Amino acid sequence: MKKHSDIVEALEEVLQDIQGKTPLAERSVNIEDVDVYQIRQKYQLTQLLFAQTFGFSLRTLQQWEQGRRRPHGAALALLKVVDYAPDIVKKALHH
Numbered sequence: 001m002k003k004h005s006d007i008v009e010a011l012e013e014v015l016q017d018i019q020g021k022t023p024l025a026e027r028s029v030n031i032e033d034v035d036v037y038q039i040r041q042k043y044q045l046t047q048l049l050f051a052q053t054f055g056f057s058l059r060t061l062q063q064w065e066q067g068r069r070r071p072h073g074a075a076l077a078l079l080k081v082v083d084y085a086p087d088i089v090k091k092a093l094h095h
Contacts, residue, residue, distance in 0.1 A: 040061075060075075
């Protein structure tokens with residue numbers, strides 16, 4: 001369990017970062033696009049089961065696979081991890 005002082009210190013670091021007082025030049029990571037259909041097929045899951053297992057809406061998954069939308073941000077990062085280690089993601093999400 002975190003001590004009060006650890007939490008305060010972490011919040012102060014966040015505040016400094018927001019104010020631009022940290023040496024970070026870049027605050028994001030460039031992640032390659034993924035083929036959501038290919039990832040789902042690789043693990044032989046239906047759209048419904050894939051969406052339920054990994055916390056996506058079925059409609060969003062369908063739009064990604066049909067090319068109407070593209071995953072970005074946290075969803076894109078999660079899909080990359082799902083592609084790499086689906087069992088670990090399942091364990092973490094359903095723990």
